[in-house]
Amino acid sequence: MAEYILEGIKEADKDVTVKIYNADHTDKNDILTEVFKSKAVLVGSPTINKGLSYAVMGLLEMMRGLSFKNKKGAGFGAYGWSGESAKIISDELARAGFTVVSEPIKELWNPDEEALNRCKEFGKNFVEKIK
Numbered sequence: 001m002a003e004y005i006l007e008g009i010k011e012a013d014k015d016v017t018v019k020i021y022n023a024d025h026t027d028k029n030d031i032l033t034e035v036f037k038s039k040a041v042l043v044g045s046p047t048i049n050k051g052l053s054y055a056v057m058g059l060l061e062m063m064r065g066l067s068f069k070n071k072k073g074a075g076f077g078a079y080g081w082s083g084e085s086a087k088i089i090s091d092e093l094a095r096a097g098f099t100v101v102s103e104p105i106k107e108l109w110n111p112d113e114e115a116l117n118r119c120k121e122f123g124k125n126f127v128e129k130i131k
Helices: 002-012 028-037 054-066 085-095 113-130
Strands: 040-044 072-079 105-108
Touching (some): 028 054, 040 085, 072 085, 072 113
Parallel strands (some): 040 072
16 A cells, blocks of 8 residues: 555655655654654554554654644554554644644555556645645
C-alpha cells in the first residue's frame, strides 16, 4: 500500500520528497527525526489483534509525547478480518497534535489492482490537502 500511495504522491507533485520507513526495521529515533523535519506524515499498519503492530504503536506513542506542532497526517492500513488499524492511527495522530487531513484508507490483505489504484488516489489527494 505504501508504495502505491507514494506513486500517487509523486504523480500529483514530482518535486515532493517522500521517504518510506519500516518501523519494525528502522531505529525509532531516525524515524522521529524525519517526522520532526517533515511537513506531513502518513502512517500505516496492518490490523493485528484489533490493534496495530507494536512498532507502529510505540512510534505513535513517542510522537504523542513529543507534542509536534503544525504537522499534518493521515493513516492507512491493511486487514484480514476487522480493520481497526487505520482508524486507530488517525486517532493517535490527532492525539499527538497532528491535523488529520483525510479519512484513513484501509484495504484487505494483498490488495488487488482496484485497491492499489485507490491507494494511488489516496496519495494524490493527500498531497492536495497538505499544500
